[in-house]
Amino acid sequence: MRSARLLPLLTFAALLLGWEALVQIQNIPPYVLPAPTRILVTLREDCALLSAALLVTLKITVLALALATSIGVALAILFAQWSWLERTFFPIAVILQVTPIIAIAPLLLIYLDADTAVLACAFLVAFFPILSNTALGLSSTDHNLRDLFDLYGASPWQQMYLLRLPSALPYFLGGLRIAGGLALIGAIAAEIAAGASGQGAGLAYRIVEAGYRLNIPRMFAALVLISVAGISIWLVLELVTNQLLKRWHDSARDLSR
């Protein structure tokens, strides 16, 4: 069990060590490939600049995720109550989903200011998995339980509140975990498009800017921060999922028991 946790850590450390050794031995200049130690130094030196940019990107990501969650769940509930609504609007959601966000971003940047455009892009990619997963969950209730609610004369809203929403929870949380990663990707993609047009303040904009200045170590430092942000989002959502489902759903066995 311990070795199962140790092994990935050791592999990661070995990779970093190999990278460091390669740069030192071959004497590769930092504007071609900076060593891990050099990236660490850059992270410290550019701390103020990069953490401000990280905060901008994170704020947009979290806001987009919150918007996608509330609008996605609300729409899924409406779709579940009135199927003509679903038939009317679901195709539009699919069109938005299958069109690559990187192609929509430049257009949005024309009509909206940079921050709003980035937010819109992050929202657009995060919205679909939440909508489609929640809609699937709402229509996957146990048919015997539905019969039971019918037998006791439950109203449609009682069915929704007491039966369909709780049984959709694991599906929704699955969608949320996908959406969390996608919101960050959407924000980064839009920021790169924004950076290309000379606006923006987020991490990806800093990457584009550092690229123009051939400040490769700073590009890597920003990349490290993006990865860390992505991993943190995933861990937080994983924790939330486990807390909400541990007592009853098979996907999240309570480990403390």
Add this chain to the structure above:
Amino acid sequence: MSLLSLKQISKTFANGTRALGQLDLSVARGEFISLLGPSGCGKSTALRLIAGLDQTDSGSLTWNEARPDIGFVFQDPTLMPWTNVFDNVYLPLRLKGVTRTEATPKIMDVLTRVGLRDFAQSFPRELSGGMKMRASIARALVLRPALLLMDEPFAALDEITRLKLNRDLLELQAELGMTVIFVTHSVYESAYLSSRICVFSHRPGRIIESIDVGPSGPRDDAFRLTSAYLETCQRASTALQNAMERA
């Protein structure tokens, strides 16, 4: 006194399956009726029609007085996995607008009757199969229904648990004075539980033989050794055989 009567009921599903043809059944208050038949003979359909979960195609289903509160127990415990036993049993009362405070004594009473008093806070997955079924029965009984419908409730349980639940079910029926319609494919179960056994034909289902077992009386383990019990088993068994052969 009559509770409900079904006359010439037939039911065909949208896919063309004729589940019931010409079903006649009259149910008196306090009876324990078993619907016994081969699988897929329309027993469950009959139960669903009585519960009002499906509509009849033709024939009449008449309640002597107003339709009473009905309890329904499915083959699976059908508990809501996301909440504890207490809230699962609270459900029928909650849907009727009864507050939690008002409901609590009723819930605890019925949980005591089924032997789950100490498990009110447990989640369904923390319970054994037999305990889940007890919780399901508690939920069906919490409204004190005049009629309890059970659709092969013990089919998935082990023999020992099943015998114990059979005994407890008869006690509950005597205590609460309700009418029970019980779907099963087990001859022994029906002979032990019922005051009357209705043997179903193959699809489209109708009752081909009605066996009066007599008043439910005290039924304990000794009852299983009486000649009356064995005779009932024999008759039900023969009737079931006939039903299969006619198919």
